[in-house]
Amino acid sequence: MTAVTITETGRGRRSDSFLSVQDLHVSFQTEDGVVKAVDGLSFEVEKGTTLGIVGESGSGKSVTNLTILGLHSSEQAEIRGEIWFEDQELVGASRGTLERLRGNRIAMIFQDPLTALSPFHTVGRQIGEVYRKHKGASKREARDRAVEMLERVGIPNARVRVDDYPHHFSGGMRQRVMIAMALVCDPALVIADEPTTALDVTVQAQILDLLKDLQDQMGTSIILITHDLGVVAQAAHNVLVMYAGRAAERGTVREVLGTPRHPYTWGLLSSAPRLGSSVDVPLKPVRGTPPSLLTPPPGCRFHPRCDYRNQVGPDLCSTELPELSPERGHGDACYLTLTQKQEIFTQLMEGR
Amino acid sequence: MLRFLTRRGLSAAFILLIVSAVTFFLFFAVPGDPARLACGKVCPPETLVQARHNLGLDQPIFVQFVEWVSGIFVGREYEGLGHCPAPCLGYSFVNQEPVFGTIVDRLPVTLSLTVGAAVVFLLFGVGTGIIAALNQGKPLDKIASVSSLIGASVQIYFIGTLAMYFLVFQWQVIERPRYVPLTEDPIGWAYGLLLPWIVLAIIFTANYTRMTRSTMVEQLSEDYVRTARAKGMSARTVVLRFALRGTLTPIATIFGIDLASLIGGAIITETTFSLQGIGRLSIQSVNNDDLPMLMATVLLAAAAIVVFNVIVDALYAVIDPRVRLS
Incomplete structure (x- = not known):
């Protein structure tokens, strides 16, 4: 509530949003070398809104969000930068601090609810134990709470099903259980890592509606990781497009999907099928393959796959790393001028 | 069920x-x-x-x-x-007494030997396996792997005889193994069987260490273990309640086999430590052409294997609800 009055704390907080990731670097030591999974990423999430993070596999979406929860082991991952959440800095936070936040203030919904739920425990127990751990509830209270949560996410006959195991549920119902588990402590932030990828389209829509309803009721902020632009259009307020561990474009859904400015976003949009377009026009995938994170290309990470790098001028794209600009609002990391971007995008859309 | x-x-x-x-x-x-x-x-x-x-x-x-x-x-x-x-089970040809009585006399020795050793190597093996898995690739893991490999490579009549020779006869750090009924003197019971337990544990622990380690490493990278961490469960809970649970099925399998083969293989253990259990009894009955006694010991060993198999199968359902028949 008093977000505006928060000033410099600790290492110096640059923003007053509710979650703020500043210049985050995450790299992993592997046998082949150092993999830079996230490389200088900054973004913010406002209270009660949904940020959609899109990008190809390996663009650093999941790594970023596991980093917020501190789920990388410090032996394998090297993490630099700052993550501010409700006045707390999470990158250097102790294990105890993180354990108290996880499942309580920040909860996570995983992609595949079949493997992400324990096959050995009843759903009631899995939901209840979060509540017991963080709220100090008794077994009885935790069970009642689990029933209440299952009812809230729309599981029929919750009083009976609370004693069932995950394999007794269908895919969509399982994801509802997962959501109930994530929301049991009324977290301020929910990170949903491709929550609908394993589900069919009708169930997908139900789950997204459910998340939206719960957000309206409880004012939760959501980070929605996906590679499905349709999901973003439907469920997010803001969008962050990631490429090779960096932000390529950021803005509201309307800005990024309506008037995209980054060549990579154009590529994503043209590779998605549209209902209205002719079936004879082939889908246009983004040329080339995602870069190796072991040896990322110099300059703009996207330049080897970019069709427009020659319009920028000699060698700029292959030598200088572009930053998101402008710093606020609709920003993108590309050296093309705004006029060029508008012209190219208009042409692209006419071709479809 | x-x-x-x-x-x-x-x-x-x-x-x-x-x-x-x-x-x-x-x-x-x-x-x-x-x-x-x-x-x-x-x-x-x-x-x-x-x-x-x-x-x-x-x-x-x-x-x-x-x-x-x-x-x-x-x-x-x-x-x-x-x-x-x-x-x-018939009258012994040799001492003209009911076989059943002799079996009842001797069985506690074999059971104490087997079950005691089994508890020791189960706890010790699973424990070191967990430690090795949590310290994967570090010195502690390597020590556990190497020592378990050495343990697995020795035989009871080798290491058991060495232990008897040095620990009991040469250095006299421990008394000759003997059987004192548990009900009479629990401490004496444990002390009398300590050496055979340790020797059996050295040999059998290895399997559990290796099995626990490899399964645990797998389980620790499972999604549901990550979920447990993401829920804020403590590291201890994550390992003991979640990851260990998935490790128990293969452990139950080898435990059933080992327990049965220990009872069936009591011949060698009891001879090595000169304990008068079912194993010794079976050798004596073969040497004496004592059919009823032999039949009883064979039947007992077979029954142990069969019963432990049933128990292990039932345990699977207790460990993993997905196996339960509904």
Whole structure:
């Protein structure tokens, strides 16, 4: 509530949003070398809104969000930068601090609810134990709470099903259980890592509606990781497009999907099928393959796959790393001028 | 579950019947006359006939087998020896006493030896396996792997004999293994069997360490373990309640096999440590042509294997609800 009055704390907080990731670097030591999974990423999430993070596999979406929860082991991952959440800095936070936040203030919904739920425990127990751990509830209270949560996410006959195991549920119902588990402590932030990828389209829509309803009721902020632009259009307020561990474009859904400015976003949009377009026009995938994170290309990470790098001028794209600009609002990391971007995008859309 | 147990119980009984029959008929295929042994050194022909008749050896083999089996359930009358109440496993040819009594006398030794060692190596093996898995690739893991490999490579008659020679006879750090009934003196019981337990543990721990380590490493990278961490569960809870649970199924499997083979293989253990259990009894009965005693020990070892198998199968369902029949 008093977000505006928060000033410099600790290492110096640059923003007053509710979650703020500043210049985050995450790299992993592997046998082949150092993999830079996230490389200088900054973004913010406002209270009660949904940020959609899109990008190809390996663009650093999941790594970023596991980093917020501190789920990388410090032996394998090297993490630099700052993550501010409700006045707390999470990158250097102790294990105890993180354990108290996880499942309580920040909860996570995983992609595949079949493997992400324990096959050995009843759903009631899995939901209840979060509540017991963080709220100090008794077994009885935790069970009642689990029933209440299952009812809230729309599981029929919750009083009976609370004693069932995950394999007794269908895919969509399982994801509802997962959501109930994530929301049991009324977290301020929910990170949903491709929550609908394993589900069919009708169930997908139900789950997204459910998340939206719960957000309206409880004012939760959501980070929605996906590679499905349709999901973003439907469920997010803001969008962050990631490429090779960096932000390529950021803005509201309307800005990024309506008037995209980054060549990579154009590529994503043209590779998605549209209902209205002719079936004879082939889908246009983004040329080339995602870069190796072991040896990322110099300059703009996207330049080897970019069709427009020659319009920028000699060698700029292959030598200088572009930053998101402008710093606020609709920003993108590309050296093309705004006029060029508008012209190219208009042409692209006419071709479809 | 009830149906499962009934079905398994019936097939277990069938297996035991087959094992008994094979042992029984094999015994008679081997040359030797038990009646002559029972009769003693100076044996007049009429006494020999009498002894043969008393032991039922003058009847056809098949009839003898049927009588033996029925004796287990309803007891048997022996002419000249008296009544043998159910479960009657026959009279020993050698000491003319009911076999059942001798078995009841000797069984606690073997059970104490086996179960005690099993508890030690199960706890120790799983414990080191968990530690190795949590310290994957670090010195502690390497130490556990190497030492378990060494442990797995030795045999009881090698390391057991060495332990007896050095620890008991040369350096006298521990007394000769002996059996004191648990009910009489629990501390003496544990102390008397400590050396065999440790030696068995050294040999058997290795399997558990390796199995626990590899399964645990797998389980720790499972999604549901990550979920547990993402829920804020403590590291301890994550390992003991979540990851360990998935590790238990393969452990139960090898534990069932090991426990059965320990009871079946008590011959070597008991000989090494000169303990008077079922294993020693079975060797003596072979040497003495003592059919009823031999039958009883074989039946017991077979029953142990069959019963532990059923228990392990039932345990799977307890460990993993996905295996449960609904």
